Amino acid sequence: xTFAERMLRIDRRIIFLLIGLxxxxxxxYPVGLAIKxxxxxxxxxxxxxxxxxxSVFLLSLDFDPASKPELYPQAVALLRHxxxxxxxxxxxTLWLPGTGMADQVITQVARERGKVNGxxxxxxxxxxxxSSVIINMGQDLYKAxxxxxxxQPTKELAALNGVRSLRDVNYVVSLAAGTTGIETWYVFGxxxxxFELGGGCTGVIAPGLYPLLRSGxxxxxxxxxxxxxxxxxLIGQKGRAVAGMDAQSATHFAIIALVILCNxxxxxxxxxxxxxxxxx
Amino acid sequence: xxxxxxxxxLLITFVTGLLFATQYYVPHPASERMLTEVTKWLQIIGGxxxxxxxxxxxxxxxxxxxxxxPGWGYSFVLYAVMLGTIAVGxxxxxxxxxxxxxxxxxxxxxxxxxxxxxxxxxxLAFFIASAAYRSFRARSREAAVLxxxxxxxxxxxVPLGEYLVPLSGDITQWILxxxxxxxxxxxxxxxxxxxxxxxxxxxxxxxxxYLGGGKE
Amino acid sequence: xxxEALLGAWVATGLTLFIFTFLYKDxxxxxxxxxxxxxxxxxxxxxxxxxxxxxxxxxxxxxVQGDWSLLIPLGIGTLMLARYAPKAAWMSRIAFAFIVxxxxxxxxxxxxxxxxxxxxxxxxxxxxxxxxxxxxxxxTNILDPASNLNAVVLLVGVVSVLFYxxxxxxxTGPVRVAARTGIVFLMIAFGxxxxxxxxxxxxxxxxxxxxxxxxxxxxxxxxxxxxxxATITTLVVWSLRRRDEHPPxx
Numbered sequence: 106x107t108f109a110e111r112m113l114r115i116d117r118r119i120i121f122l123l124i125g126l127x128x129x130x131x132x133x134y135p136v137g138l139a140i141k142x143x144x145x146x147x148x149x150x151x152x153x154x155x156x157x158x159x160s161v162f163l164l165s166l167d168f169d170p171a172s173k174p175e176l177y178p179q180a181v182a183l184l185r186h187x188x189x190x191x192x193x194x195x196x197x198t199l200w201l202p203g204t205g206m207a208d209q210v211i212t213q214v215a216r217e218r219g220k221v222n223g224x225x226x227x228x229x230x231x232x233x234x235x236s237s238v239i240i241n242m243g244q245d246l247y248k249a250x251x252x253x254x255x256x257q258p259t260k261e262l263a264a265l266n267g268v269r270s271l272r273d274v275n276y277v278v279s280l281a282a283g284t285t286g287i288e289t290w291y292v293f294g295x296x297x298x299x300f301e302l303g304g305g306c307t308g309v310i311a312p313g314l315y316p317l318l319r320s321g322x323x324x325x326x327x328x329x330x331x332x333x334x335x336x337x338x339l340i341g342q343k344g345r346a347v348a349g350m351d352a353q354s355a356t357h358f359a360i361i362a363l364v365i366l367c368n369x370x371x372x373x374x375x376x377x378x379x380x381x382x383x384x385x
Numbered sequence: 386x387x388x389x390x391x392x393x394x395l396l397i398t399f400v401t402g403l404l405f406a407t408q409y410y411v412p413h414p415a416s417e418r419m420l421t422e423v424t425k426w427l428q429i430i431g432g433x434x435x436x437x438x439x440x441x442x443x444x445x446x447x448x449x450x451x452x453x454x455p456g457w458g459y460s461f462v463l464y465a466v467m468l469g470t471i472a473v474g475x476x477x478x479x480x481x482x483x484x485x486x487x488x489x490x491x492x493x494x495x496x497x498x499x500x501x502x503x504x505x506x507x508x509l510a511f512f513i514a515s516a517a518y519r520s521f522r523a524r525s526r527e528a529a530v531l532x533x534x535x536x537x538x539x540x541x542x543v544p545l546g547e548y549l550v551p552l553s554g555d556i557t558q559w560i561l562x563x564x565x566x567x568x569x570x571x572x573x574x575x576x577x578x579x580x581x582x583x584x585x586x587x588x589x590x591x592x593x594x595y596l597g598g599g600k601e
Numbered sequence: 602x603x604x605e606a607l608l609g610a611w612v613a614t615g616l617t618l619f620i621f622t623f624l625y626k627d628x629x630x631x632x633x634x635x636x637x638x639x640x641x642x643x644x645x646x647x648x649x650x651x652x653x654x655x656x657x658x659x660x661x662x663x664x665v666q667g668d669w670s671l672l673i674p675l676g677i678g679t680l681m682l683a684r685y686a687p688k689a690a691w692m693s694r695i696a697f698a699f700i701v702x703x704x705x706x707x708x709x710x711x712x713x714x715x716x717x718x719x720x721x722x723x724x725x726x727x728x729x730x731x732x733x734x735x736x737x738x739x740x741t742n743i744l745d746p747a748s749n750l751n752a753v754v755l756l757v758g759v760v761s762v763l764f765y766x767x768x769x770x771x772x773t774g775p776v777r778v779a780a781r782t783g784i785v786f787l788m789i790a791f792g793x794x795x796x797x798x799x800x801x802x803x804x805x806x807x808x809x810x811x812x813x814x815x816x817x818x819x820x821x822x823x824x825x826x827x828x829x830x831a832t833i834t835t836l837v838v839w840s841l842r843r844r845d846e847h848p849p850x851x
Contacts, residue, residue, distance in 0.1 A: 117515040121624050124514045128806050132814055138544035141554055170502040174808020175801060201435075201649050202502070202642065205481040205494040212485050231653055233431030237424040240707070244421035249428070251662050255480070292715040293707070297409075308801030312794050315566040316573055319746060319755075320723035322715070329797070330804035331542050349807040354545030356510070356803040361536055363518040368532070371522045390691045394698035401699060405706025423703060426674035430700060432654030433678030439643050440685070459632050463640040470644025479652025487605070490648065496609035497616060498645055501638035503809055504620035510806035511624055513799060527788045534792025535799075542800055555744050560793050562746040567758025568790035570720050571783075574759070575766055577716035584705035584712075595701045596694050 109373035112366070120363065127359040131351035140350060145318060146335040148325025149303040152276060153186050160275040161268055162192040163300075165290065166210070168282035169202035172307045176280045177210060178333035178346035179305040183278060184214040186340045193264045194226040195274070197250075199238060199285045204231040208254060222255070223262045230254030235285035236293040243271040243298040271298040280305040280327075287314060291322050305332065395590045402588030534560060602820055614816045614824040617809055618832045628839060630832065724759050726752045758786045 106114075153162070164183060168176045187194050196211040198204055211228050220226055229250045232238045241249035246268060250259050259265060267273060277300050279290045287304035295302045301324055306314060308329035317323045327336055330353060333346035405423070408416050446460035474490045477483070481491030523529040540546030541557025586592035619634035659675060662668045680696035683689040729749055732738035740748040764776060765783030772780045817825035 113519065117519075118624065120515045120518055121511040124511050124806070128510075128803065128810055129814075132807065132810055138548055140544050141547055143558065170499040171506040171805070173499060173503055174507075174811075175804045201646055202498070204649055205491060205645075206499065208481050209491075209495070212482060216485060230657075231649060232428055232658070233435060233650070233654060234424070234428035235431070236707070237427035237431065241421065241424040241428060244417065244424065248421055248425055251666070252657050256657065256661075288715075292711045296711055296715050308797040308799075308804060312561060312565050312790065312797050313569050315561055316570040316720055316723075319562065319566050319570075320719050322719060329800055330807065331800065345808075345811060349804065349811065350544050352807045352810075353800065353803055354543040356514075356806070357539045357543045357799065358545060360514055360517055360799055360803075361539055363514060364521050364532065364536065367518050367521055368523055390694070394694040397695060397698040398702035398705075401702030402706040405703050406709045408706070409710035422670065424707075426671075426677065427700070427703065429654060429658050429671065429674035430678050430681070430696070432650055432658065433681050435646060435650045435654075437681060437684070439646060442639070442643060456632070459636040462633065463636040463643075466637050466640030467644040467647075470641050471647055474644065474648030475651070479648045479656075492605055492609060493641060494645060496613045497637065498641045500613040500617045500809075500812070501620065501634060501641070503805065504617045505635075505638060507802075507805040507809040508620060508623060510802040513802050517799070527784055530785060531788040531792040531795070534789040535795040536792075538793045538796030539799055542796065557793075557796075559743055559746075559751075560789060563743075563751045563754050564758060564786060565790045565793045567755045568762050568786050570724060570755075571759045571762035571766070573716050573720050575763065577712050580712055581709055581717075584709050587701055587705050595697055597697075 107374065107377060109370040113370050123359055124356060127355040128352045131355045135348065135351045138351065138354065140334050140338050140347065142335050142339060145326040145328065146332050146339065149278060149327055150186070150336060150339045152301060152303060152324055153190060156190060156192055156275055158191040160192050161195065161273060162187045163195040163197070163274045163277045165277065165279045166196065166198045166203055166207040167200050167279050167286045169200050170206065172282035173206060175307045175329050175333065176282060176305060177206065178330065178344055179280055179327050179336060180210045181214055181344060182333060182336040182340055182342070183305070184211065185218070185342060188214060188218040188220055195229065196226065197229040198231045199235055201231050223257060224264055227259070227262050227264045228254045236289050239290060239293040243294055246270050271300055274300045276301050276303065278303045278305060281310065282307045283310060287323060288317070291317060295322070394596055399588055399590060607821060610816045610821040611824040611828070614813060615828045617813060618828055622832060622836055625836060628836060630835060724756055728753055757782065762786055
């Protein structure tokens with residue numbers, strides 16, 4: 106077995122160790138490289154910035170704990186921005202396992218900004234049905250959610266004054282880890298009820314949403330932890346996402362190095378096999 | 386009886402399918418009221434679908450425990466933890482927080498479920514790195530193009546990449562906004578045409594797999 | 602620090618490390634954590650379904666507010682459960698027929714409008730623009746997604762990829778050229794998808810390690826460090842015992 110072949114068959118736990126260290130070390134010793142803002146993230150930020158005080162902002166946290174590191178920082182940054190702009194916030198989720206996190210993030214950021222449940226914001230919780238929940242909210246919000254997460258009748262909540270359906274919502278942002286998510290909000294919501302829609306998503310599904318971004322079906326997209334970091338920079342409140350960017354850089358470069366090494370060894374093997382073939 | 390078992394389901398699909406496809410183009414108040422009512426029903430029916438989803442899991446582990454198959458102890462732990470979570474959850478009326486304070490159910494969610502599910506997916510980071518090292522090879526011209534695009538995007542989406550090669554960020558934006566968007570758009574169009582065709586086949590009773598097998 | 606926060610930190614850290622032990626090899630600590638995860642997730646799902654569906658969507662609107670029309674979805678839902686009674690299993694077909702019928706009906710016009718018409722509309726853009734004074738202009742700035750050059754590239758990409766997936770005609774002559782171009786576009790998109798997948802997976806790891814670093818704080822009693830030590834010790838003991846029980850051959 107040649108050196109290149111041996112190298113390609115090294116114990117995978119060595120690679121695990123390399124990845125572990127390239128994540129851990131930058132988290133312990135951050136460098137703080139500058140983060141460039143993309144037009145996609147600016148799209149969401151700019152629209153919230155343009156909304157007048159008292160506008161209705163609906164944040165649908167359509168993810169589960171598996172995507173928490175990417176989407177929770179996005180939710181924190183968006184909620185901070187919305188509360189700072191004194192928007193009326195409606196929180197909800199279409200993903201059952203995400204209910205606890207959605208409740209936690211809204212309660213936590215609202216408390217941090219001195220906002221009152223029922224008056225400045227509401228949390229509707231989770232409801233089954235995905236697309237049918239969106240249509241039902243578009244038809245009649247109070248039919249879809251007769252009570253909020255805390256079992257208070259939604260019709261009596263001051264934060265929902267003047268809001269009958271999704272048509273009365275000024276901006277919807279879905280933070281999605283898959284379907285049901287941003288596309289569902291467009292197809293079953295915006296297409297008919299004509300509210301403005303933005304999105305935040307995990308890195309895995311982000312490339313698939315660019316056609317909707319180009320066609321203006323969504324007016325902005327916050328992609329993964331990087332997107333969250335950009336949003337944190339835009340609102341001037343650096344948090345967990347910005348803190349993770351150095352580690353993100355290091356791990357990406359570790360993977361690039363692994364890919365290059367793999368190809369160098371592969372080239373060696375191919376060349377040596379070719380030479381052996383010629384000799385025989 | 387055959388009508389109830391075979392024709393009635395097909396008739397229901399045909400009528401409801403056509404009704405709700407045409408409803409989109411008829412914004413009459415009566416039609417809108419029907420949409421409101423039926424989507425409300427679907428929300429409730431969606432809850433029943435959840436029950437169907439978890440029962441197969443119950444059965445699987447119950448059999449393991451009953452037959453004392455290898456690893457039945459883990460199945461026992463699964464059952465005990467599940468029943469414990471249900472008991473605690475019902476005790477606090479299914480709420481994770483009350484007046485901003487976490488309940489015992491919320492504690493289980495935040496300190497058991499969230500870290501477990503989060504870590505379960507986090508370990509994929511190690512496996513994707515290992516897979517990249519072992520099999521991400523430029524075996525052909527097409528594979529080389531894929532590899533190059535991946536490397537550019539990986540560089541262009543992190544601060545260090547943009548710092549070392551400032552152009553990588555712009556190229557990444559172009560790849561995503563134009564080249565990637567065109568492919569995804571073609572896939573969207575193709576998949577949507579397929580989905581519409583399948584929906585029509587279901588409505589007209591050509592596709593019946595959703596009715597399952599079993600006794601007629 | 603409140604006791605529940607302290608206990609939470611220790612439990613969350615321990616379970617996180619148990620899952621990470623899979624990187625060494627499959628072992629009882631991982632299996633225990635895996636089954637705990639499934640148990641808690643199912644328990645959580647059942648409780649949330651009960652609270653939301655039974656209490657908030659059925660009991661309150663029906664019994665408290667008197668909306669008895671909800672008996673209809675309740676009936677349809679119950680029919681779904683007939684699947685578990687072999688003699689009555691056929692009745693569940695009625696429920697599935699209703700769900701699939703309504704679902705298909707709702708989807709058809711919305712999918713056509715959102716995915717087909719809107720996407721085609723944005724693809725067929727003017728390939729040249731009208732400059733001031735009525736002269737034709739062709740912008741070549743590739744960094745501007747709305748430039749004419751990018752409109753052409755996008756159109757070529759969409760059409761060639763559609764050609765690639767068009768299997769009803771043989772890929773020869775000009776069709777072959779189009780399909781080959783489609784492959785190049787596809788490869789670039791797959792590369793971008795891989796890059797983004799790497800980004801996503803690494804972010805998840807960053808999230809978990811950030812928590813472990815936070816729990817290494819003396820305020821929590823440094824659970825990350827102590828439990829790491831305990832986990833490694835357990836793994837070593839387990840490996841040694843396994844080696845004694847199943848000595849390597851030769």
